[in-house]
Amino acid sequence: MTLKAWARSRGGARVLGAVTVVALIxxxxxLIRAGFINRFIVxxxxxxxxxxxxxxxEENVLHRFWQTAQEILxxxxxxxxxxxxxxxxxxxxxxLRLACETWVAALAAAPIVLMYxxxxxxxxxxxxxxxxxxFAAGLAPVILKTVEGLSGTRRVLIDVGxxxxxSPSQQFWKILLPAALPSVFVGLKLGLIFAMINIxxxxxxINFGGLGQLINELAERYDxxxxxxxxxxxxxxxxxxxxxxxxxxxxxxxxx
Amino acid sequence: xxxxxxxxxxxxxxxxxRVTLVRVAIIAAVLLGWEALARSGLLFRDxxxxxxxxxxxxARLLANPDFYGNLGITAAEIGGxxxxxxxxxxxxxxxxxxxxxxSRAYESLIYYLGxxxxxxxxxxMIMWFGVGSGSKIAMGAVSCFFPIAISAASxxxxxxxxxxxxGRSFRASAWQMVTKIYLPAMRQPVxxxxxxxxxxxxxxxxxxxxxxxxxxxxxxxxxxxxxxDMPRMYALLIVLFVLAIGANAFLGRGLADHA
Numbered sequence: 001m002t003l004k005a006w007a008r009s010r011g012g013a014r015v016l017g018a019v020t021v022v023a024l025i026x027x028x029x030x031l032i033r034a035g036f037i038n039r040f041i042v043x044x045x046x047x048x049x050x051x052x053x054x055x056x057x058e059e060n061v062l063h064r065f066w067q068t069a070q071e072i073l074x075x076x077x078x079x080x081x082x083x084x085x086x087x088x089x090x091x092x093x094x095x096l097r098l099a100c101e102t103w104v105a106a107l108a109a110a111p112i113v114l115m116y117x118x119x120x121x122x123x124x125x126x127x128x129x130x131x132x133x134x135f136a137a138g139l140a141p142v143i144l145k146t147v148e149g150l151s152g153t154r155r156v157l158i159d160v161g162x163x164x165x166x167s168p169s170q171q172f173w174k175i176l177l178p179a180a181l182p183s184v185f186v187g188l189k190l191g192l193i194f195a196m197i198n199i200x201x202x203x204x205x206i207n208f209g210g211l212g213q214l215i216n217e218l219a220e221r222y223d224x225x226x227x228x229x230x231x232x233x234x235x236x237x238x239x240x241x242x243x244x245x246x247x248x249x250x251x252x253x254x255x256x
Numbered sequence: 257x258x259x260x261x262x263x264x265x266x267x268x269x270x271x272x273x274r275v276t277l278v279r280v281a282i283i284a285a286v287l288l289g290w291e292a293l294a295r296s297g298l299l300f301r302d303x304x305x306x307x308x309x310x311x312x313x314x315a316r317l318l319a320n321p322d323f324y325g326n327l328g329i330t331a332a333e334i335g336g337x338x339x340x341x342x343x344x345x346x347x348x349x350x351x352x353x354x355x356x357x358x359s360r361a362y363e364s365l366i367y368y369l370g371x372x373x374x375x376x377x378x379x380x381m382i383m384w385f386g387v388g389s390g391s392k393i394a395m396g397a398v399s400c401f402f403p404i405a406i407s408a409a410s411x412x413x414x415x416x417x418x419x420x421x422x423g424r425s426f427r428a429s430a431w432q433m434v435t436k437i438y439l440p441a442m443r444q445p446v447x448x449x450x451x452x453x454x455x456x457x458x459x460x461x462x463x464x465x466x467x468x469x470x471x472x473x474x475x476x477x478x479x480x481x482x483x484x485d486m487p488r489m490y491a492l493l494i495v496l497f498v499l500a501i502g503a504n505a506f507l508g509r510g511l512a513d514h515a
Contacts, residue, residue: 114463
């Protein structure tokens with residue numbers, strides 16, 4: 001492969017993407033050092049990089065990460081239990097589905113996180129508020145995708161279940177749910193991403209919990225390199241989380 | 257004629273009436289349950305205010321000129337955010353969708369940055385744009401940039417190649433290609449992207465207002481929380497949800513009709 005052909009290939013494009021990010025960071029460093037950007041507004045990228053080990057040790061980032069992860073875990077358990085159950089209920093009773101499905105779709109478009117002051121009043125300034133906001137924000141896609149998956153079960157599979165005289169419960173656990181799993185996992189993935197975004201966001205807003213609170217605290221202390229470093233850490237954690245959910249979904253859907 | 261048609265449809269589709277009945281029953285059950293909870297004293301007083309108190313608060317809110325002043329400020333911030341974030345997202349999406357090499361180089365960055373919680377950038381936005389409307393507009397713009405860029409890039413790739421070849425054969429300029437070929441051909445993904453973008457711009461702007469502001473709907477909500485004026489908070493949230501969902505539906509329908 002010639003250099004020109006390599007440069008235009010997928011690998012070349014990825015290298016260009018990475019080089020652009022590095023060049024951008026180097027450019028910002030140069031502009032700050034030259035005095036074109038105020039270093040009291042944007043700290044030197046080298047300072048941010050140096051601040052990351054400091055905040056990991058001094059601010060106990062791993063413990064905060066674990067706190068946020070626990071909140072996400074609780075929200076995901078609630079999402080799986082309540083979302084899939086409600087989806088199954090809407091699928092089981094067609095009249096209920098016809099009556100409620102558009103409401104659930106509207107709920108997906110509603111700015112639920114803006115209700116956080118209400119959740120604060122109900123649950124107090126605690127992890128429960130954060131978990132419940134994450135749960136409420138991620139519920140609609142889990143319900144909708146569960147209904148979609150269950151409704152899309154191939155007729156022949158349902159007929160096989162009937163020919164074996166399966167009870168409604170057996171039909172659900174042995175036929176419908178396994179057939180709907182790919183769609184259910186898409187819903188869970190979407191729900192988890194919504195939950196994660198809202199959990200970190202509410203941690204920041206109410207100054208409580210794990211990673212979101214860390215950013216708020218550092219910003220209030222005007223620790224600029226620390227604030228930027230913590231934001232970079234949260235972005236990295238979000239990207240890893242997103243990537244893991246993507247891979248999990250692909251792993252669970254090998255046929256597609 | 258229209259009446260006859262409606263009657264015949266209702267007769268032909270008795271299921272629709274049952275669906276309406278179920279909906280009415282669910283709404284009635286929720287409202288009755290709410291009122292019962294409000295009167296039961298199980299929760300702290302005022303956490304679940306009575307329906308009459310909420311209704312009165314909605315009426316007071318809608319009759320208050322201050323509310324409209326704050327609504328106007330929030331609407332202007334969201335409008336500014338959509339203008340900046342929407343246009344830059346659309347331009348980025350078109351560029352990435354039109355060029356496979358650029359898409360391979362940069363689209364993964366947008367794809368992975370898209371699902372990060374944008375509110376964490378607010379301290380940075382305050383430092384860059386101050387505590388006024390600038391930081392709220394910036395928050396909204398950052399929030400709506402990603403879904404619009406991703407939708408526009410995906411829409412660009414779905415355009416029929418024949419249309420692009422037709423444009424080129426007419427020697428259309430880059431601007432003409434964008435306005436006469438690309439945008440009309442990718443209207444549906446762009447409309448969907450704009451609707452998603454509007455939703456997250458509303459969230460981004462209002463969350464920023466709840467965090468640090470002295471005007472706007474977000475400020476009113478957090479003030480209601482701070483003074484424990486629960487009926488007013490419920491009223492604000494109800495009006496906000498109606499407006500947000502209505503604006504989203506209006507944008508979808510308006511753009512679809514226009515296209």
